Amino acid sequence: MTDPTQASPAARRPELSPFVLNALVATYMLAICNTTFWGHLFRIFEGRTLTALVFSGAVWALMLLVVSVLAVRRAQKPVLVAMLITAGVTSYYVDVLGVVVDRDMIQNAMTTTFAESKHLITLHFLTHVFLYGVIPSILVLWVRIRRASVVRGLFGVGLVTALSVALLVGLLFTNMKAYSTVLRGNKELLGSVQPLAPMGAALRYAKMMFKSTQIVVEPTGLDAKPGPFLAKADKPILMVIVAGETGRAQDWSLGGYARETNAELKKRDIVYYPNATSCGTATATSLPCMFSPLTRAEYSYEGGLSHENLLDVLTHAGFDVEWWDNNTGDKNIGDRLQVRPRKMKAEDGAEFCFPECIDAVFLKSLQDKADTITRNTVIVLHQIGSHGPSYWLRYPPERELFKPACQTPELTNCSSEEIVNAYDNTIAYTDWFLAQVIDQLDASDRVIPAMYYVSDHGESLGEGGLYLHGTPYFMAPDYQTRVPMVLWMSQRFRDSLALDQGCLAKAADAPVSHDNMFSTVLGMLDVTTTARDETLDLAAPCRAVAG
Structure with a gap:
């Protein structure tokens, strides 16, 4: 019972x-x-x-x-x-x-x-x-x-x-x-x-x-064609666009940061823009926006998808265009490319993948490409760069310049000094990587090379209690919206396309942004099209008039 x-x-x-x-x-x-x-x-x-x-x-x-x-x-x-x-x-x-x-x-x-x-x-x-x-x-x-x-x-x-x-x-x-x-x-x-x-x-x-499922893509720059200087170039043009990741301008010594994080780039003949701002504070927004013909004020997700982008216009102008990725993909930017966007893997450089690949994984393939191309080409390298919170995984141990560095994604378990050290190591590694890209391109007699680098957004390292990125733009700190931007043009690129680097450098301290990228790349490459906005083309005032 x-x-x-x-x-x-x-x-x-x-x-x-x-x-x-x-x-x-x-x-x-x-x-x-x-x-x-x-x-x-x-x-x-x-x-x-x-x-x-x-x-x-x-x-x-x-x-x-x-x-x-x-x-x-x-x-x-x-x-x-x-x-x-x-x-x-x-x-x-x-x-x-x-x-x-x-x-x-x-x-x-x-x-x-x-x-x-x-x-x-x-x-x-x-x-x-x-x-x-x-x-x-x-x-x-x-x-x-x-x-x-x-x-x-x-x-x-x-x-x-x-x-x-x-x-x-x-x-x-x-x-x-x-x-x-x-x-x-x-x-x-x-x-x-x-x-x-x-x-x-x-x-x-x-x-x-x-x-977005109802969107019809509007053609952009169908009239794109080589301008007079590009048409007369005696070798293939090779421009490498490096889409940086989570690089904030405040930690670049080229812009006045007290710590030496750009020891390599300062030795190269580059133009650095210390007052560049991003289109957004996260990759999903900034990356498609910077390749879009739309400005930040005009850009929306639907608007970006409904317009062809910079890579499409370059294709219309006769360039071979490729997207190589060491990050989270191309965000639909390369949807219409003839060559499918390429994800970098250990086969591209096992020594740089342990198991995640750092950005040096691009270098061998880039060298092979420079040695074999026969047509004007643009290659986008989408970096892993300084992506957090695991900053210490973005560079090889032997390049840990600033110590002690935070060695855990639990950022709140690290001191502010350790977090900054780890992050600054990623910036120094990006500096080294960009210098390698420049040196490889400059050493190739087969091509007429140039490089355009800009980060997609910045990063918070604990300032004001904020970490990482993605804060809404209206309230985001400058750490997330100020980004480094670098132009490098080989001497033969300047000569062939009639560009005055001194003129570009003289105006480099002026405010610029992702809004400038679309028209500036077209302008640097001497692509003639109504899609290019001359007021946003940083190269326009610095080109000789064709004879």
């Missing part, structure tokens, strides 16, 4: 109504998974604690509204678990690394590779997700829900939804003028609410991707 004093395991499980469970989860997520939100809130409303608390009540009402609408009946526990895991994941990046999870960051995450993303899956990350997401999810699955009839359940959902809206609006209207002003001027406030902000960003990303 069963002892009536011993309750069954099921009876010992707490039983909650659907509303109470939703309210508890909403309260937990706002209170525990939103350290950054609370920091922004009390900074913005400094000295106005009651006003801040009323606003946080409105945010709680919004959280409850979203939870109540989505977590209904049989979907309740799966939805709550999904939201809790999402909050656990995103709160790590937001609260620990200072990352903002907006639409562009979702896009960046969706287009990354395992090789890149695995460095973000650290013990600290897994521990954080377990504590903040998995444990509360287990509790949600453990409790029993007191089910009502379908009619009463739907009525309850409608009532909670209406009360949540009423509470949200009512609290905001207690001081609508102040709250509307704050929301207009401090977009980071709601942008830091987990998991609502990333959920909204994911919806905006899905909408953007759906719209």
Whole structure:
């Protein structure tokens, strides 16, 4: 006989109504998974604690509204678990690394590779997700829900939804003028609410991707042809465009950084642009933007896809164009190239892949290409460059110039000095790599060579509590938007294409940006086309008039 004093395991499980469970989860997520939100809130409303608390009540009402609408009946526990895991994941990046999870960051995450993303899956990350997401999810699955009839359940959902809206609006209207002003001027406030902000960003990303399926590509530069100097060149032109990765201008000694990070390039006859800015703060935006005919003010994901880009125009002008990649792909830039974009592998240089390849993996293939080409050619080298957080993997151990260097992707476990040392080693390695590219090209008698380097975006190394990159442009620090840009032209390139390097160098201190790249490359190569904007072509004022 069963002892009536011993309750069954099921009876010992707490039983909650659907509303109470939703309210508890909403309260937990706002209170525990939103350290950054609370920091922004009390900074913005400094000295106005009651006003801040009323606003946080409105945010709680919004959280409850979203939870109540989505977590209904049989979907309740799966939805709550999904939201809790999402909050656990995103709160790590937001609260620990200072990352903002907006639409562009979702896009960046969706287009990354395992090789890149695995460095973000650290013990600290897994521990954080377990504590903040998995444990509360287990509790949600453990409790029993007191089910009502379908009619009463739907009525309850409608009532909670209406009360949540009423509470949200009512609290905001207690001081609508102040709250509307704050929301207009401090977009980071709601942008830091987990998991609502990333959920909204994911919806905006899905909408953007759906719209992109309807895009028809508009031809660009179909009239492109060799100009008079290019047409008369007696050897094939070879331009190498190095699309840099995560290089910030503040750490380039060519631009005044106290530490010597450009020991090699300063010995070469280059033009360095110390005041260049990027189109975005993440590769998914900046890379297609810099090859696009659109300026940063005009660029959008859909706009970039709907226009042919620099590589298409060069193809129209008769160039062979290739994309070689040591990063996360070409972001659709090379979709129409005759030669499929090439991913660099250990077969291209096993000594430079351990197992991830560093940028020297390009060099042998580049030498082979320079020795064999017979037509005007442009090759894009997409670097791994200074991509974090595993900076120490971006250069060989023997080129670790600055010590001690952070040797873990857990950046918060390293001192500021160790992080900067590791990052500066990547900059010094990029300096060495670009010098090797220049020397190889210059030594080839078969071609008339030039190189154009610019990084896609910069990087935060802990300044202001921010790490890595991808902060929305309107609030991004200069560390993420100021990028190094370098032009190198062999003497025979200058002579053949009638370019005055002294003229270019004289104007190099002026502000420039990714907006200049499309027209400047066409201008340097003497490609005649209506697609080239002369006002953005840095080479235009420095070319001799054809006789």
